Amino acid sequence: MDESNQASVPGIETLAIALTNRHYAARPELSTRYGAAGRAKCLEDARYHLDYLLQSIQIGSPILFTAYMSWSKVMLAARGIPAADLEANLDYMHEVLAEGLADTEIRASALRTIAIARRELARLPDAENTYLGVGEPLADIARDYLTALLDGDRQRAASLVLKEVKAGTSVKEVYLNVFQRTQHEIGRLWQINRITVAEEHYCTAATQLIMAQFYPHIFSTPKIGRRLVAACVNGELHEISVRMIADFFELAGWDTYYLGANVPGASIADMVLRQRAHVVGISATLTTNLGAVAALIKALRSSSSANIKVLVGGAPFNTDPNLWRAVGADASAPDAEQAIVEANRLVSGAGK
Numbered sequence: 068m069d070e071s072n073q074a075s076v077p078g079i080e081t082l083a084i085a086l087t088n089r090h091y092a093a094r095p096e097l098s099t100r101y102g103a104a105g106r107a108k109c110l111e112d113a114r115y116h117l118d119y120l121l122q123s124i125q126i127g128s129p130i131l132f133t134a135y136m137s138w139s140k141v142m143l144a145a146r147g148i149p150a151a152d153l154e155a156n157l158d159y160m161h162e163v164l165a166e167g168l169a170d171t172e173i174r175a176s177a178l179r180t181i182a183i184a185r186r187e188l189a190r191l192p193d194a195e196n197t198y199l200g201v202g203e204p205l206a207d208i209a210r211d212y213l214t215a216l217l218d219g220d221r222q223r224a225a226s227l228v229l230k231e232v233k234a235g236t237s238v239k240e241v242y243l244n245v246f247q248r249t250q251h252e253i254g255r256l257w258q259i260n261r262i263t264v265a266e267e268h269y270c271t272a273a274t275q276l277i278m279a280q281f282y283p284h285i286f287s288t289p290k291i292g293r294r295l296v297a298a299c300v301n302g303e304l305h306e307i308s309v310r311m312i313a314d315f316f317e318l319a320g321w322d323t324y325y326l327g328a329n330v331p332g333a334s335i336a337d338m339v340l341r342q343r344a345h346v347v348g349i350s351a352t353l354t355t356n357l358g359a360v361a362a363l364i365k366a367l368r369s370s371s372s373a374n375i376k377v378l379v380g381g382a383p384f385n386t387d388p389n390l391w392r393a394v395g396a397d398a399s400a401p402d403a404e405q406a407i408v409e410a411n412r413l414v415s416g417a418g419k
């Protein structure tokens with residue numbers, strides 16, 4: 068099973084070096100302004116850009132590259148790097164790939180994909196709105212919860228949500244409107260350089276701990292005889308998403324086998340078989356992990372679990388609602404609530 072995260076087009080490193088050289092040749096003042104460290108950072112960014120580009124074209128979804136460029140624009144703006152630099156970088160990328168890609172089909176889709184992103188880039192905002200805006204459900208609780216975590220007070224954060232559930236709010240609402248929204252907000256704050264990686268790690272670990280406090284409730288629902296195996300694809304470290312999926316299924320009476328982050332495809336396939344799962348839920352947050360999702364599904368289809376229903380999800384699937392077809396899945400769902408609806412529909416035999 069090929070689970071490589073790098074798109075299988077040769078020479079990403081060569082292209083990244085050529086792109087960086089082109090950028091610095093056109094803008095020699097960058098060397099004096101940012102020094103050797105700046106050049107190394109530019110090369111690192113070039114690798115990321117090309118990796119996202121190649122994954123997007125291999126999976127046939129230009130919108131994924133545009134979404135990545137949109138994310139880059141916000142990220143760079145918060146660090147004082149103007150959008151014009153990113154636009155110029157895309158222009159140089161267009162030139163470098165026009166000269167450096169031998170395969171005419173790949174070259175054509177690469178240039179088309181860059182052109183789409185380049186056209187959109189000027190229209191895209193350089194900041195993202197908060198996920199905890201006034202008017203969102205449970206927004207006050209979510210804001211207080213985040214403040215408690217950023218104060219380093221996970222006890223206070225826990226008691227806020229436990230009290231809320233005691234008062235009648237469902238665990239599902241707390242999951243989606245407090246935990247999920249807060250995690251998205253934490254990502255935004257990290258992206259715009261307002262919190263550190265350590266703060267993000269603390270908040271994430273605390274939320275995982277607090278989620279566990281709901282387990283007596285989650286695991287007490289009567290069972291309906293359906294089984295879910297849920298995992299992050301190989302290379303994928305964002306595990307709360309799929310844990311949330313598993314918990315919603317457990318609440319809906321399924322027996323769930325939650326495998327967590329970064330699971331080798333062969334192990335997922337083995338678990339599907341051993342647990343005689345009705346559905347396997349596969350999560351990918353990063354576009355660069357989509358190749359591994361497609362490889363895993365291909366392997367499942369040619370195994371003794373060929374008839375397993377495959378549900379996929381995560382940020383790229385929310386960006387491109389048709390992406391599930393391209394990776395060979397049976398369906399996708401934008402969140403944990405919709406995931407149950409899709410899984411029940413798949414198991415009851417109603418095709419899409």
Ligand code: B12
Pocket residue numbers: 135138246247250251253254255257258267268271302303304305306307308309311312347348349350351352353354378379380381382385399400401402403404406
């Ligand atoms: C916590 C976090 C991490 C932690 C994860 C730890 C852990 N134990 O999970 C760590 C530190 C490991 C991490 C690392 C990285 N991260 Co990070 N991370 C996050 C953060 C802040 C929260 C993730 C989370 O918990 N979300 C909460 C869940 C519940 O929400 P969700 O993912 O949307 O899930 C729902 C739906 O998508 C859907 N769904 C998801 N999966 C599935 C599966 C199925 C089957 C179905 C049906 C539905 C479904 O249902 C879910 C539940 O409702 C996000 C921000 C964000 N927007 O999510 C950034 C974020 C995803 N990370 C980001 C980045 C850049 C990275 C790194 C590349 C950083 C780096 N340079 O090292 C690495 C990559 C690691 C890797 N190889 O996977 C970026 C990605 C941007 C992009 N362009 O792709 C984000 C968006 C932050 C940002 N705003 O900039 N990260």
